[in-house]
Amino acid sequence: MTFERRCLIVPEDIIALQYECRNCGAATVVPSDKGIGNAANTALSSCSYCHTESGFKIGTNEVKVFSEFHASLASLKLAMQGRNLKLRLQIICPDEKEKQPKP
Ligand SMILES: [Zn+2]
Numbered sequence: 001m002t003f004e005r006r007c008l009i010v011p012e013d014i015i016a017l018q019y020e021c022r023n024c025g026a027a028t029v030v031p032s033d034k035g036i037g038n039a040a041n042t043a044l045s046s047c048s049y050c051h052t053e054s055g056f057k058i059g060t061n062e063v064k065v066f067s068e069f070h071a072s073l074a075s076l077k078l079a080m081q082g083r084n085l086k087l088r089l090q091i092i093c094p095d096e097k098e099k100q101p102k103p
Contacts, residue, residue, distance in 0.1 A: 007093035010086070011077045017070065024050040032073050039070030 019042055020027045026049040030038050043056040043066045056063050080087055092100065 005093065007091050008088040009091060010088055011073065011080060014073060017073075021047040021050060021052060023047065023052040026050065030070070032070075032077075034070075040067045043067070 014032050016029045016031045017039075018027050018029050024047060026047055028042055028045075028048070030042055040063060043054055043063050044058060046053045056066065076087070
């Protein structure tokens with residue numbers, strides 16, 4: 001008998017998004033139910049600790065995509081309520097991630 005281990009999360013499990021500065025490691029946590037403005041502000045702000053720019057620029061498609069992703073998470077939770085279809089996101093299990101090569 002062979003077992004396959006899968007790590008799955010449901011949208012309701014996502015309570016916040018964490019954005020980490022690649023330069024200093026400082027993290028900003030944005031609750032997933034907060035508005036699109038919070039996400040856009042996070043994308044456009046420089047790091048509050050080391051002041052390194054995020055790399056996002058006002059009015060670009062990348063900021064739009066970033067903001068829409070944030071808004072979609074909140075909308076997705078509502079869209080899935082009361083449905084017969086259950087959405088699960090498969091992730092790399094935490095202990096397996098440690099074995100992955102670092103980017
Ligand atoms: Zn930083």
